Amino acid sequence: MLTSKKLKEFARSRECVLGVANIERFDDAPPMMHPASIFPEARSVIAIARRIPRGSLRGIEEGTYWPSYTYFGYHGLLNTWFRPKIAYEIACMIEDHGWEAALNYPGVPQRHPDARDHDIKPVRGQSDVQLQVRIAAYAAGIGEIGWSKVFMTKEFGPRVRLETIITDAELEPDPLMPPGTLCDRCMSCVKDCPSGAIPHIKEGKVVEIEIEGQKIQWGDVDMGKCTLSTHGGDRTVSPFLVKELPNVVWDAKKMDFSEADAYAFCWPLSTGKHHGEYIVEGHAMLQKWGVGGSYILCGARGCIRTCMDHLEKAGRVEQTFRNAPFIKRPRWLLTPEGKKVAST
Numbered sequence: 046m047l048t049s050k051k052l053k054e055f056a057r058s059r060e061c062v063l064g065v066a067n068i069e070r071f072d073d074a075p076p077m078m079h080p081a082s083i084f085p086e087a088r089s090v091i092a093i094a095r096r097i098p099r100g101s102l103r104g105i106e107e108g109t110y111w112p113s114y115t116y117f118g119y120h121g122l123l124n125t126w127f128r129p130k131i132a133y134e135i136a137c138m139i140e141d142h143g144w145e146a147a148l149n150y151p152g153v154p155q156r157h158p159d160a161r162d163h164d165i166k167p168v169r170g171q172s173d174v175q176l177q178v179r180i181a182a183y184a185a186g187i188g189e190i191g192w193s194k195v196f197m198t199k200e201f202g203p204r205v206r207l208e209t210i211i212t213d214a215e216l217e218p219d220p221l222m223p224p225g226t227l228c229d230r231c232m233s234c235v236k237d238c239p240s241g242a243i244p245h246i247k248e249g250k251v252v253e254i255e256i257e258g259q260k261i262q263w264g265d266v267d268m269g270k271c272t273l274s275t276h277g278g279d280r281t282v283s284p285f286l287v288k289e290l291p292n293v294v295w296d297a298k299k300m301d302f303s304e305a306d307a308y309a310f311c312w313p314l315s316t317g318k319h320h321g322e323y324i325v326e327g328h329a330m331l332q333k334w335g336v337g338g339s340y341i342l343c344g345a346r347g348c349i350r351t352c353m354d355h356l357e358k359a360g361r362v363e364q365t366f367r368n369a370p371f372i373k374r375p376r377w378l379l380t381p382e383g384k385k386v387a388s389t
């Protein structure tokens with residue numbers, strides 16, 4: 046018999062965290078984000094968190110080595126190979142018990158610029174559905190959404206990537222995590238986000254949803270600014286860009302782009318000589334194979350690195366390291382003109 050316990054044990058044997066939500070927890074979800082828009086017979090949504098190795102962020106933290114996070118902590122291999130592998134295994138396990146497992150690939154609702162002209166016709170009232178994986182993971186009880194909008198678990202803090210499976214199997218749901226269990230609203234992520242993408246709580250830019258009477262909130266992150274910093278359009282976190290375009294100076298903090306336009310702005314920069322030679326070359330090879338897609342410059346400076354340093358110091362994360370803390374030296378940041386400055 047298929048049970049939540051059996052699925053959890055399997056996930057744990059693969060060093061992943063798994064939780065289950067019943068479909069009723071999505072009652073207030075809009076059709077474009079509703080699991081039943083994908084699988085009308087859905088009874089449960091399973092969320093799985095696979096960890097980002099802490100050391101994949103080390104090179105960026107030191108300002109010396111970028112590829113590791115791109116490949117082992119983000120899109121290059123973790124998102125496209127390591128994470129889906131566990132979801133695939135669990136889906137097969139579910140289907141071996143006679144239930145259907147609709148795998149969900151966590152995508153970005155604002156589609157890649159190359160796909161923006163696609164005219165997707167509604168078939169049954171709703172097309173282009175994207176399950177919001179962080180909300181699904183919260184509904185499945187495996188953690189909470191931090192103020193920075195990054196999902197965090199008690200095992201690994203913000204160092205996780207998420208996967209979801211929708212199934213018609215009726216499984217025992219997990220309890221919701223009370224908000225504030227992990228994120229204490231310290232606002233360190235706000236301070237250390239290079240482009241100012243994460244609003245301070247005092248600004249009142251809040252997203253709020255309710256599940257089973259539990260109100261959960263997070264900051265309304267400016268995804269245009271975040272995309273600039275993450276994908277190579279922010280000179281303060283990209284020594285490559287400063288070398289590539291020494292005389293074209295802009296300040297990502299002052300740019301007002303949508304997420305899609307920020308992608309469109311960053312994409313051509315990835316073909317630049319220095320980005321290309323250092324980070325993207327191997328990645329481009331993966332893209333030719335149909336995987337991968339983006340390269341990472343910011344390295345989640347505020348929303349993962351600072352946050353995990355804070356949560357580890359506060360004893361709010363279970364996984365500990367012998368050589369703590371993570372942030373060991375004064376941090377680096379460039380000015381838009383390319384001058385190196387010490388940060389906090």
Ligand code: SF4
Nearest residue numbers: 191228231232234352
């Ligand atoms: S740094 Fe982490 S714990 Fe602090 S407010 Fe941001 S998300 Fe919450």
Ligand code: SF4
Nearest residue numbers: 238271274343347348
């Ligand atoms: S990835 Fe970078 S720019 Fe985006 S929210 Fe995190 S710290 Fe800010």
